[in-house]
Amino acid sequence: MDNLKISTAQFENKSGDKEYNLSVIEKLAAEASAKGSQVIAFHECSVTGYTFARNLSKEQLLDIAEFIPDGKSIQRLQQIATQYNITILAGLFEKDEKDNIFKAYVCVDKTGMKAKYRKLHPFINPHLTPGNQYCVFDIHGWKCGILICYDNNIVENVRATRLLGAEIIFMPHVTMCTPSTRPGAGFVDPELWKNREVDPTSLRLEFDGMKGRDWLMKWLPARAYDNGIYVVFSNPVGMDDDQLKNGCSMIIDPFGDIIAECRSFDDSFETVTISPEKLSLAGGSRYVKARRPELYRDIIGKEHQSEQKVVWMKDENI
Numbered sequence: 001m002d003n004l005k006i007s008t009a010q011f012e013n014k015s016g017d018k019e020y021n022l023s024v025i026e027k028l029a030a031e032a033s034a035k036g037s038q039v040i041a042f043h044e045c046s047v048t049g050y051t052f053a054r055n056l057s058k059e060q061l062l063d064i065a066e067f068i069p070d071g072k073s074i075q076r077l078q079q080i081a082t083q084y085n086i087t088i089l090a091g092l093f094e095k096d097e098k099d100n101i102f103k104a105y106v107c108v109d110k111t112g113m114k115a116k117y118r119k120l121h122p123f124i125n126p127h128l129t130p131g132n133q134y135c136v137f138d139i140h141g142w143k144c145g146i147l148i149c150y151d152n153n154i155v156e157n158v159r160a161t162r163l164l165g166a167e168i169i170f171m172p173h174v175t176m177c178t179p180s181t182r183p184g185a186g187f188v189d190p191e192l193w194k195n196r197e198v199d200p201t202s203l204r205l206e207f208d209g210m211k212g213r214d215w216l217m218k219w220l221p222a223r224a225y226d227n228g229i230y231v232v233f234s235n236p237v238g239m240d241d242d243q244l245k246n247g248c249s250m251i252i253d254p255f256g257d258i259i260a261e262c263r264s265f266d267d268s269f270e271t272v273t274i275s276p277e278k279l280s281l282a283g284g285s286r287y288v289k290a291r292r293p294e295l296y297r298d299i300i301g302k303e304h305q306s307e308q309k310v311v312w313m314k315d316e317n318i
Contacts, residue, residue: 001141001276006168007032007040008260010247011267012238015052016064018073018092022047025090026080028269033084037271039139040088043234043249044149044172045103047073047092050124051174051241054313058101058127065095068104069113082110087139089234091148091172094118100129105146105172107137114139117146120157123310136164142276149173150308152223156300162227162288167279169223173235176212176246178312184210188244196265203265207246216248225256228284230274237265254282 009028014020025042032040044050048064056064066073073092081088087109094104094116103119118131134157136145145166151157152171161169177188188211192203207213216233224231230253237247250261251272260272279285 003273003275004140004142005036005038005271005273006232006251007037007269007271008232008234008249008251008262009040009042009267009269010235010237010249010262011042011046013043013046013049013236013240015049015241017049018047018064021049022073022076022080024267025077025088026084028267029080029086029088030084032269032271033086035271037086037269040086040269041170041172041232041234042088042090043236044105044119044174045091045093046172046234046236047077047090049240050236051243053093053125056125058099061093061101061125061127062095062099065093065101067096068094068106068116074106074108074113077106078108078110078112081108085110087114089146089170089172101125101127102129102131103148105148105170107139107144107146107170109139115144115146117148119148119151121150121154121308123150123308123313134161134164136161136166139168143167145169147171149175150310152220155223155226158223158227162229166229167276168230168232168274169227170232171220171223171234173233174240174245175235176216176248177206177244180311182210182215185215186211188212188246190239190242190244193238193244193265200265207248212246213248220250221252221256221258224252224254224284225282226284226287228254228279228282228286228288230254230278237262237267254278254284 107115115137117135122128145161260270
């Protein structure tokens with residue numbers, strides 16, 4: 001397994017404007033490829049936009065959703081991947097022949113679509129259907145998995161994907177800067193975004209504090225460290241519908257160290273070369289081998305009624 005040069009991106013998407021969002025994806029993919037990157041990952045629903053979907057009817061969702069792999073957006077992503085010889089990961093709403101709607105994330109390269117994953121814990125709209133399986137696939141000899149946003153809050157999902165062989169887990173998000181029962185959480189005032197060129201300090205304080213990055217640092221590096229994996233986290237920056245998001249797209253190594261991070265307010269990406277040696281050197285590889293599932297197999301697997309609540313959303317939308 002060779003070293004892999006990989007990029008994580010962030011940009012300010014436009015709600016429902018696939019053509020615009022795909023144009024930004026193409027621009028950043030082209031720039032990353034020109035700098036030698038082999039892979040670039042974008043955020044959850046980067047093709048379609050995300051937060052605006054909480055107010056859509058099923059008919060409106062079906063209108064913006066696409067069949068995969070035959071939809072126009074997938075074809076466009078494949079064209080971009082082929083033109084710039086780079087593997088692309090991006091997200092959108094998916095529909096099937098029975099009008100089920102999913103939150104999907106795909107991986108494409110010049111050979112076609114390599115993987116499709118459906119979010120296991122969607123909540124932005126009650127008409128979404130949860131996915132029902134994990135996803136592990138190959139990129140340039142590396143075993144990769146995908147878990148979308150809330151999926152990563154359930155630690156079993158990360159461990160299960162690791163046990164299925166994943167060495168890299170792509171974690172596309174639209175997160176941070178929303179209310180929570182957690183101290184210090186809350187929305188960030190959109191006026192700070194409008195004034196970012198004149199007063200970047202006030203915006204950065206909000207983005208990096210407990211509403212944003214400080215909260216992320218409580219748990220995201222631990223997912224990489226505990227499992228001995230590389231984590232590729234992607235998140236939008238700027239306005240997503242009426243909510244301001246803080247970016248911080250980053251790549252974390254199996255030691256739990258941040259080795260690349262987007263720190264600007266611009267549409268951008270950061271790139272790093274990852275090496276297979278860290279997978280075995282990091283403690284997580286030893287912890288996985290030291291497991292004793294006979295102690296907790298029945299505890300973890302016993303009957304359970306799943307209940308998912310998102311504080312910032314109204315009950316009728318959960």
